[in-house]
Amino acid sequence: MIGALLGLLSVSASAQAPSQRNVSDDPAKDTAALVVRLSQITVDSLRTDEYKALLREEIEASMQLEPGVRTLYAVSDKKRPHEVTILEIYADEAAYRNHLATPHFQKYKRETLDMVRSLRLLDVDALIPELKIK
Amino acid sequence: MIGALLGLLSVSASAQAPSQRNVSDDPAKDTAALVVRLSQITVDSLRTDEYKALLREEIEASMQLEPGVRTLYAVSDKKRPHEVTILEIYADEAAYRNHLATPHFQKYKRETLDMVRSLRLLDVDALIPELKIK
Numbered sequence: 001m002i003g004a005l006l007g008l009l010s011v012s013a014s015a016q017a018p019s020q021r022n023v024s025d026d027p028a029k030d031t032a033a034l035v036v037r038l039s040q041i042t043v044d045s046l047r048t049d050e051y052k053a054l055l056r057e058e059i060e061a062s063m064q065l066e067p068g069v070r071t072l073y074a075v076s077d078k079k080r081p082h083e084v085t086i087l088e089i090y091a092d093e094a095a096y097r098n099h100l101a102t103p104h105f106q107k108y109k110r111e112t113l114d115m116v117r118s119l120r121l122l123d124v125d126a127l128i129p130e131l132k133i134k
Numbered sequence: 135m136i137g138a139l140l141g142l143l144s145v146s147a148s149a150q151a152p153s154q155r156n157v158s159d160d161p162a163k164d165t166a167a168l169v170v171r172l173s174q175i176t177v178d179s180l181r182t183d184e185y186k187a188l189l190r191e192e193i194e195a196s197m198q199l200e201p202g203v204r205t206l207y208a209v210s211d212k213k214r215p216h217e218v219t220i221l222e223i224y225a226d227e228a229a230y231r232n233h234l235a236t237p238h239f240q241k242y243k244r245e246t247l248d249m250v251r252s253l254r255l256l257d258v259d260a261l262i263p264e265l266k267i268k
Contacts, residue, residue, distance in 0.1 A: 036209055038219060056261055063265065071267040073207075073221060075170055075258035085172060085258070087207060087221050089267060124209035124219070127190055131197065133205040133223060133266045 031129035033092035034070070038085060040120040045082040047115045052076070055084070058108035066102065068095020073133075089126075165263035167226035168204070172219060174254040179216040181249045186210070189218070192242035200236065202229020207267070223260075 043051045055074060062069045070089035077083040090096040099105055177185045189208060196203045204223035211217040224230040233239055 038209065052261060059262060059265070063268075067268075069268075071265060073265050073267075074261035075172065075221070076261065078257045078259055081259070084261075087209070123212045125212055125215070127186060127208035127210065127218075128193060131193070131205060131207055131267070133207075134197075134201075134203075 030091075031126075034126065034129050035088075035090040035093055035096045036124050036126045036129070037088045038122040038124055039088060040122065041084040041086070041116060042118040043082040043084060044115045044117055048076075048082045051112055051115045052084075054108055054112050058104050061104035062099060062102070065104070066095065066099055068092065069099055071133075164225075165260075168260065168263050169222075169224040169227055169230045170258050170260045170263070171222040172256040172258055173222060174256065175218040175220070175250060176252040177216040177218060178249045178251055182210075182216045185216075185246055185249045186218075188242055188246050192238050195238035196233060196236070199238070200229065200233055202226065203233055205267075 059072045059074060062072055068091040070091060071087065072089075073087040075085055090099065193206045193208060196206055202225040204225060205221065206223075207221040209219055224233060
């Protein structure tokens, strides 16, 4: 009974957090907690297309289903297409942790495990955190 | 007289190009010509703050004044703040060339010349070109 109540409280708290952020009129407040990262991934060059299809699916699900995922802008080197960089922006640490637990991220992680040769995660600061893509 | 006419034609053509792009209803058409790049810049670590102030000024002017500059999202490594990466997205090659000729870019280039230790320009393909930052 207490467990069920705690579960309810926890669901209620996480459901309210994004809407509280969205009603803020202060863009600086909205960006103060941003988590920004560059992921630098080297993929098995024989499986680049297969990897990109899975990454694309994962990004589209994240952008559609997770308000806290601000972007996952992925690019690949024209000369070395198996070298991928992703600019990842999350609303805050909770949004990032939530992302890692989603079924679509877990699927991507599991299905690309054999294709990824190296992964470097770079924690970064945004120069102008509130900047967008026109 | 002919020179003046040609000048007029050329101004008229460049003034019309962005609005022609903007009225398109097809997002794929709008992104087909995108020029996407990662700039990886190592700055003199004693002049990082000075460099970042100039970069910020240049980015704000570009985003405000140039419709063809879609983003210049700059980040710096938390552990090595003098290592800067910029995700640069331009509407097309003409927008990129126009950017290089602007007074604000020329000022940035001139005033940061002594601060930049290395500059690597990586031409990349976007996995989902039409992706934005929420």
